[in-house]
Amino acid sequence: MKKTRNTQKQDFVIDILTNAKHTMSVEAILKAMPIKVNKTTVYRILERFAEKGKVHFVTGEDGKAYYALCNDCNIKHEMHNHIHFQCKSCKKVTCLPYEIDVPELKNFEIQETQFLMIGICDMCIS
């Protein structure tokens, strides 16, 4: 296992994701940063956290990656079988408390799952 260091910027990313009510794009995380941080830094912080299982991400319909803290992942081979919802109005991607039963696929090795539903969220539907 590679050695790691604790840095203020990593802590800020964790703080931001902890307080987030929905998954966040890198752009959104950058804007939420209380200090100036380079985008490459945020990409690499998230990359490291994803490897460690601290965060997970979904790819939105828009092709952008959206990150969220992992609440109950095991460190390795974590599966994220809950559903994400992307709102076409406010663009936010939310983790929903629904689990999907993943079918067993013979001769396929499943490493990750991304279940995304797209439409209008409860906040925007009014």
Place this chain on the structure above:
Amino acid sequence: MKKTRNTQKQDFVIDILTNAKHTMSVEAILKAMPIKVNKTTVYRILERFAEKGKVHFVTGEDGKAYYALCNDCNIKHEMHNHIHFQCKSCKKVTCLPYEIDVPELKNFEIQETQFLMIGICDMCIS
């Protein structure tokens, strides 16, 4: 309903997707074209077909859009509740014959679904 025209290039796109064993990126479709076609043209052809329900697309983990012919869609509000599988080895995205039971979400308007599983496909697992 807007008038449409039949063109050779549109036909080629349909031919290519018909013969495809898996979903295709715009880049792959361009390469498969027997004649030179501008990428904007392919994007717009696919956009029109998606509106008409002739094709559907999934966004891969890589953020790219992958297109496939629709076999049994109704023209409007089509739902594509089958699973797609993206292979990390060969990068191909395949439509799998599994349907997902979509939960009812109160106060959410669900317009589309994208269920993606990521790993190693049966051709690459050897």
Place this chain on the structure above:
DNA sequence: GTATTATTGCAACATTGTTGCTTTAGTGTA
């Protein structure tokens, strides 16, 4: 304090997709 090296910053780049505008070419009508 000093050495080591993980982390960050910077600049340049790659890729995917989009936009505005002009040109080309299907289609209907005479």
Place this chain on the structure above:
DNA sequence: TACACTAAAGCAACAATGTTGCAATAATAC
């Protein structure tokens, strides 16, 4: 067939997201 209309295609420039290599900075161990 000739013409008008306009959908479709082409082109160039752009935007957004994400990546890479390398130099600078700073966290940790000694």
